[in-house]
Amino acid sequence: MKRLLFIVMFVILVVAAATARAAIERVDLRVEGMT
């Protein structure tokens, strides 16, 4: 039972860490007409 709980917690942590990393890290624009 303890081992199963550990595995579930580990999977949740791995998924949470990977999801948190998913993001747009930077946006670069090239524009015209800027003064």
Place this chain on the structure above:
Amino acid sequence: MQQHLGRLEGVDRVEVSLLGGKVAILPKADGRLDPRKILKATFDSGVTVVEMAVTATGWIEKNADGGLSLRVGGDETYRILPGPLARELEAAAGRSATVRGLLYRKPTRKGKKLEPGDLPLELLEIAGKE
């Protein structure tokens, strides 16, 4: 324009280089950038966007039509345009990758008009795969 963009949700810093008309938008540590809102805010500030590129980490997903998408959030997905780099990413489907790509390019006169909300990702570089 810097103020317009700086007020957007999730934006930490806006770096403007008048030379070459380059603008870099960086997110807050826990913030999320929305390219559609950035595009709109830039146009609203009175300048024309020639190109918009993003650097993003997300999940590579296979679509029903066989193409690929990059998922960067729960409901935030970008369709990846076919090409040599997209083919390279096919093996990474179901895994995470960091890519740089064009989300918007100013349409040419004869070019197809961009559908609202449709920002396909034209890959420029695969920075990392897991």
